[in-house]
Every structure is written in C-alpha cells, then in structure tokens.
Amino acid sequence: MESNTLKDQHLDYEILISFLDYLKEGVIVVDENKNILFVNRFAQRFLNTPDYEGKHFKEVINDNYLYSIISHDYDKDTKLEVNIDSSKYLVNVYHIKGKKIIHLQDITPFEIYKQAKKDFVSNVSHELKTPISVLKSAMETIEDEIKDSNILKFVDMAKKRINQMDSLINDLLILARLESQEDLVKKKKYLLRKQVEDIFEDLQHLTKDKNIKLKNNIPKNFEVYADEQKLSIALKNLIENAIKYNVQNGIVEVNAKTDGKYDTISVIDTGIGIPPESIPLVFERFYRVDKSRSRNIGGTGLGLSIVKHITEAHKGKVWVESQVGKGSRFYIKIPKT
Template sequence: MSELFKTIVDKSPLGVLIYDKTLGEVVYTNQTLRDWGIFETPFVENLLNLQNGELEYKGHFFKVQTFEEEGKRVFLLEDITPLKTYQRAKKDFVANVSHELKTPISVIASVAETLFYEEEDPVKRRFLERILKRSKEMEALVQDLLILAALESKEGKVIWEEVDLHRLVEEVFQNLKEVAEGKKVSLLNMVPENTLCTCDEHKLFILLKNLVENAIKYNREGGKVWVKTYTKGGYRVIEVSDTGIGIPKKHLPLIFERFYRVDKSRSREIRGTGLGLSIVKHIALIHGGKVDVESEEGKGSSFKVYIPLRGEKTFRGK
C-alpha cells in the first residue's frame, strides 16, 4: 500500500482490519481502529465470528461490513455508538413518560366513568361521555407504548413454553367477546384442539389479540373472523382472516410502521393507536418469525404469523 493510501485509510472515520486467512492472523489495522482502544484478541475473535451486521464490544457499537479478497478478510467498521445512545435515550424517555401517565389517566377514566353512570342531566352526561371516551383512548395509547417499551427492554426476552394454540385463541376470543358482539361479528376458532406451539404464551396472546381486534374493528356488521393454523417450511403458521373492509394495496407495506393508520376518514370513526401491528411484527420477529398480509379491498384481509417450529409434537399425546 502506498504511503498516500495508508494516510487516507488511517484518516478514514471507518475502522479497517485485515485478517490473513492462510497466516491466521491480523495483518493490518488502520489508525482509527487502533484509536478505539479495543484491538485485542477477544475483539478480533468476535469479529471473525460475525458476518455482516452489528457488533457490541465493551460499550461500543459497530456496524460491520466484511468482504474477502486475495485470501484476506477485510473488515470495515462504523462506530454507531452515538446513534445507539440516542436511540436508547429516546426509548427510555418514551417508556418513562408512558409510565408516569399511566396512573393519572386511569384515575381520570375511572372517575369519569363513575360520574357518567350517576349523572342524570343529559348535557353533563354528554360531556362526561366525551371525557370518558377520550381518556379510554389515552389509556389504550399508554398501554400500547408500555407494551412496545417492554418488548424492547430485557422483558422482551422470549420465554419459550409449549402452548396449546386452540386454548389461546379461545382466550383471545373470550377477551374480545363484547367488542365482537357490539359489531355482530362472529368469531370462529378453526385451530384443532391440542395443537401445540413453542412460543412465549403472554406475547403470543398480545399478538393474537391485536390481530383479532383489528379483524373485528375493520369488519362489516354481521361479518366473520376466523383463525386457522398449519405448518409450512419449518414454521407454524397462524392465520387470522376477516370479511372486512380490506386494505388498499399501496398501504400494505406501511401498516406495520408505528402510528401508521390507513386513511384519515375511516380511521376517525374507528379509533385506534396505530401501534397494534408494530407490536405484532415485533413479537413475531423476536420469536425468529415474521408476519405477512394479504388483503382485498371490500372483501377482507388475512394476516399470517410464522413461528419457527422447535421440534414440538404437533398434538399433545398423539
């Protein structure tokens, strides 16, 4: 390498490390990487075990790109510690604020509820009803923000257990019974009894509750919601389908984003936080799975959740 190129690489904001595969040792590091003060055996071992991706080492965060040339592995490292620190501060802030809002909002909601049921004056009742409705919405928002914060923290770890899917779907239906009755939507559990899935029961409950709730909310009166399951390519697939209003194609890639809600007019009459599907996606991802959606406007939607099979017997005792 010419002196000029050496100087340029030394002054680059990227850390550079070159590992010679035949010699089995590091043959080059640039100044930037050495200045980080982490160039030591365990760091190199971590790096060699990583393909492209992110690496955390002694409080530093790096984005790592690697490629091979002339029998050498070249690593380019970007120090993303400031970005990570900022993201963490942002998450902590949202989590703290949500936590602080939780109690006062519940108090407002429950006091408004009591007053509403005791009030006879129609004008006051209307005002109280508005306070009640709005505070319930805030409660739901804070609840969703707290769920997301928990998923992103240590509590977000998956606690694996064998879960009976039929029973879990039954519980979700039970939980949403009144919402469904209010809209005259019928709920069908097509998951065979004793179907086992290795997953985090509490998190899968939250996931299914969000999907079934959407399937009811964005349905037509007298519509249907059904849940079925099957295995495919190493995954347990859980499908939540509805006969609802559907989602226009151009919105499909966006609905899993935080706070995204499909067009204002229909969202105004059907309340929501826009956080449900980002919770669903997050839960699927931490299980090593994913979510897919198919939808036809005016006909209905179908959400498929993929959870990797972990060698469970499909049926208990069979």
C-alpha cells in the same frame, strides 16, 4: 489518447494512506502470516507501539477482542459487535487478495441514542399512567353523580378520549418492552384452541354493534410452540382488527395448520379490506389506512407493528392478503421448535 481515470493514473499510494488516516474509523491490514502491514491513525489506539510495521500482530495488538479477531481464521467476510474499553465497535473482517482487513466503526453514539429513545418512551408512558387512571375514576364519579344528559354527553366524549390515551400508552409500553433486550421470548408447547377461546371471550363486547360472528376453527389438539403471553397479544390484535374493520353481520374465523416444521395461524374476516397500496405499510408504526375513518373506529395504529415484533421474535413471519370490500386474511407462521 490521454486518460483521466484513477485506474490509469495508478491512484497515488500516498493519497490513499492520507485518506485512511483522516477517517474516524479504524483500518488494520495484516498479511497471510498475520504480520501487520498497515494501521490507520484511528486504529493506532489499539496498539502498544507506533512502530508496528512488519511486526507480528501478537507483539503489538493491545486489546483482547482484536487479538482474537485477528487470530481467528474466518472462512468468509464477517461482521461482529465488540466492546473495547468503554466503546462499542462494529467490526468488519474482509479478505482481499490473501490479506485480512479489519475495519472498525465506533457505534457508541448510535447505541446511546437507541437506549435513550427506549428509556424516554418507557419513562414517559409510565409517568402518564397515573394521571390517566385518576382521570378515569374522576369521570366515573361524575357519571354517577350527574343526571343531566347534556353534561353526560361530554363526560362520555371525555371517557372515550381517555380510553384512547390509555390504549396508546399500553401499546407504547408493550413495544418498549418488546424492544428491550431484557424481554426474551419464553416458548413452551400449549393448546392453541383454548387461547383463541379466551380472546374471543375478552373481545365479545366489540361484536355486539355489528353482530359479528366469531368462529374458532382450531383443531382440539393443535399445539403451538410459543411464548403464550406474547402470542396472545398478537392474536388479540389481529382478532380485534378483524372485528373492528368488519361489516354488519360479518364473520371472523381463526384457523391453524401445520407442515410439521411450521405452524400457520390465520385470522380471516369478511370486512372492508385493505387497498393494495396500503398493504406494505399496515405493519408500520402509527400507519392507518384511512385516518378519518379509523379515528371513529378508534385504535392506536400500533397494533400490527406489535404483531410483527412478536412474530419476528419467534423467528416467524406475518403477512396479509386482502381485497377491498371482500375481507382480509392475516397469517402468522412460526416454527414448531
């Protein structure tokens, strides 16, 4: 019976080579002795001669990075990012049947896009901060001057919206900063209990409406190894949620334990809980379980993605266990060193 698979027809060498020449990606193949077997059209820009076949790579490779990548003997397939000329390349090194295959993808456009997006968010947020603070003080002046309670109702409404915008911009700026490489985690050892105490004090005003009780169960001498400012932002977000999404006379507890290698901090509430189908989504940007309910509670939908960012920057993990109507437990687990 006649077969039509490529394998049975011995896929034409010419077809393969023309295909590789069409690619807007580089392919270089060297043998065990690092003689060049093949260079596709795209990758020929890295050579000093078109006449490369059978030559040792040292004679023909122009670029220092590629030179060292080919020189180096990796013990497994490898992925690297390198700058060649003014472009950024993702380089994959594969080992197939004793041959080494170097595959180069130009990721410059993607890098430019990522940078542009970050710059945009951070510039727009900075630009918005000034008009918002002007609006805030204008509202305060009106509030002081006007006695008409009908008008004051509108002022109050405007103030709430302005504060919402302010939180949104602050959260966007925190995220933009976390994403930029300049903002590294600066870890040190410190006592956790005091930090939680300070956050409780900061958030005390939110507990009044529903008479929420805050419990700091962190042992007196419990030390964490973390970026103090960043972990504070993360815990503040979790504790604020635990208060906001709680019920009348609810309780919020913060605990910590260690296994010697990792510390686990938990923020536990007796609130409304999160339905199982929403649990995988709550750490996504702008995700809010119940849009209409959340709108009344106020928030940006960015808090938990900030928490996730900060935990991961600490090489840690964050997760949640929750039951609707019973409450939620958020955990942050970070290494001790």
